[in-house]
Amino acid sequence: MGRTTTIMFAAIYGLLAIVTSLALYRVMDVSITYAASMGILVFLIATQSHLFAARKIETKEMKSSLDILHKTTIELTTKLDHAYAELSELSTSVKEESIRRNHAIVSEVQVIEKMIEKMSDNFDTRLAETARVGAVKLDQVQGTDDKHLMLTLVREALEAGRVELHLQPIVSLPQRKTYYYESFTRLRDHENNVIMPADFIRVAEPAGLISVVDNLLLFRCVQIVRRLTQKDRRIGIVCNISPHSLGDEEFFPQFLDFMRKNSDLAGSLVFEIGQKEFTERSVTEARNMSRLADFGFRFSIDKVETMDFDLADMKRAGVKFLKVSAEILLTAIHSSTGGALPAAPDIRVEDMVPYLAGFGIELIGEKVEDEASVVELLEINTGYAQGHLFGTPRPIREEFLEETDEPLKMAS
Numbered sequence: 127m128g129r130t131t132t133i134m135f136a137a138i139y140g141l142l143a144i145v146t147s148l149a150l151y152r153v154m155d156v157s158i159t160y161a162a163s164m165g166i167l168v169f170l171i172a173t174q175s176h177l178f179a180a181r182k183i184e185t186k187e188m189k190s191s192l193d194i195l196h197k198t199t200i201e202l203t204t205k206l207d208h209a210y211a212e213l214s215e216l217s218t219s220v221k222e223e224s225i226r227r228n229h230a231i232v233s234e235v236q237v238i239e240k241m242i243e244k245m246s247d248n249f250d251t252r253l254a255e256t257a258r259v260g261a262v263k264l265d266q267v268q269g270t271d272d273k274h275l276m277l278t279l280v281r282e283a284l285e286a287g288r289v290e291l292h293l294q295p296i297v298s299l300p301q302r303k304t305y306y307y308e309s310f311t312r313l314r315d316h317e318n319n320v321i322m323p324a325d326f327i328r329v330a331e332p333a334g335l336i337s338v339v340d341n342l343l344l345f346r347c348v349q350i351v352r353r354l355t356q357k358d359r360r361i362g363i364v365c366n367i368s369p370h371s372l373g374d375e376e377f378f379p380q381f382l383d384f385m386r387k388n389s390d391l392a393g394s395l396v397f398e399i400g401q402k403e404f405t406e407r408s409v410t411e412a413r414n415m416s417r418l419a420d421f422g423f424r425f426s427i428d429k430v431e432t433m434d435f436d437l438a439d440m441k442r443a444g445v446k447f448l449k450v451s452a453e454i455l456l457t458a459i460h461s462s463t464g465g466a467l468p469a470a471p472d473i474r475v476e477d478m479v480p481y482l483a484g485f486g487i488e489l490i491g492e493k494v495e496d497e498a499s500v501v502e503l504l505e506i507n508t509g510y511a512q513g514h515l516f517g518t519p520r521p522i523r524e525e526f527l528e529e530t531d532e533p534l535k536m537a538s
Contacts, residue, residue: 135176143169165317188368280326283313290314291350292519296364296490296512300504306362308398308512311347312518344371344381350396350522364426364447367397372411384418392422396446400429404443405436412443419444428492430454433473437485448482449490452499459502479507 142424147165150156265337293307311320344367351363370379385391399407404427407415409522415425424446433454440448458475479489491503494513503511 136173138420140169142172163515194355205391276326279315279321280306280313283315283321286316288314288316289350290320290521292517292521294512295517296510297516298509299491299500299508302516304361304516305510306364306396308364309351309366311366312521344362345384347394348385348388348391354390354522362394362396364396364398367399369403369407369411371398372399372414373408375410378414380413385418385423386421389421389423396424396426398426398428401427401431402429404440404445415443426490429445431509433458437482437487439484440487445487446512447490448487449492449512451493451494452491452503452511455491455506455508456499456502459506476506479509 143165146168147161148412150161150164154161289310292310292312294310296306296308297304311323313326315321343350344365347365351365354361354363371381399415420424424444425444426447426449427440428449430448430450433450435448455475455478482489488509490510490512491499492512494500494503494511494515496515499513500511500515
């Protein structure tokens with residue numbers, strides 16, 4: 127009750143007391159002292175009655191407020207219990223996911239360690255055979271010592287994790303927005319010198335170890351891709367895979383099991399193989415490509431030398447992209463045959479994109495070096511392009527792999 131209301135009621139009760147005193151004094155002809163006493167008594171009775179009624183109303187309002195507060199407390203307690211239960215479930219889920227990822231990483235490391243051991247064993251065995259029967263043609267390399275040194279450098283680089291992933295952007299046309307990166311793997315020795323694929327392949331092939339090296343590099347590539355896609359899943363990675371890896375009956379099942387456990391990467395990882403390797407792939411290699419496709423992984427075909435495609439076979443194999451050099455496409459555009467593709471006279475180059483789309487395949491114009499080529503690629507509705515015009519292969523800066531809030535960045 128407000129202060130003004132209280133004063134008003136007090137005035138009313140005072141007026142009532144005065145009226146009572148005057149009535150007793152004038153009408154009842156009592157003494158003025160008695161009349162005044164009765165007026166004071168009336169004022170006190172009215173005041174106490176008012177206070178009692180007001181206290182009763184306040185008590186009722188307080189009880190109502192307490193009931194509302196109690197009800198609110200119960201609701202909040204229930205919500206807190208639900209929130210605690212959800213947090214417990216989330217904590218359990220996070221722990222299970224952490225355990226799953228740790229198991230995947232441990233499994234990967236174990237596979238890589240086995241491969242390294244196998245590479246070392248095969249190398250020693252091969253050297254022994256070479257010394258005994260000369261089975262390996264050492265004239266393919268500079269010498270046995272050089273071969274031993276190079277393979278030792280490769281093994282040490284892999285063991286120490288000195289593997290770099292160089293990325294080149296693949297952009298959409300005409301927006302030139304980066305949607306994919308093609309990956310190129312590089313090794314570094316203990317002195318930080320780059321070991322190019324041509325160098326270690328040159329010595330690994332005569333030793334019969336190229337499939338081991340391919341698998342090791344492929345595992346490392348996938349490992350880095352997984353770390354990258356945790357930062358930004360909007361970017362896809364195209365990773366080269368060799369027929370040696372696809373056809374290796376000893377190591378590929380381990381790699382396939384690893385990819386099955388990481389099938390969440392299927393939307394971010396595309397495996398790339400050359401056109402010749404694709405068309406000449408063995409039954410084993412085709413079967414293993416199909417197994418990867420079953421997990422949702424798709425393929426890109428590059429190093430196109432002929433436009434005579436078996437698109438139905440490519441579709442069955444899970445091919446998503448076809449890379450054709452800008453030179454081949456521009457030659458077809460300016461050819462005297464009116465835009466007909468070489469080795470495919472029934473298909474005009476301007477119809478190539480919708481023709482491929484009918485089989486779920488998208489065209490990437492690669493090795494684009496100038497703006498004039500971009501203009502002509504746009505005329506045939508090429509959806510993607512790759513080349514030095516849009517960016518050269520550059521290594522990922524390692525520190526950005528560890529930052530959760532940074533976009534994909536490369537070293538300058």
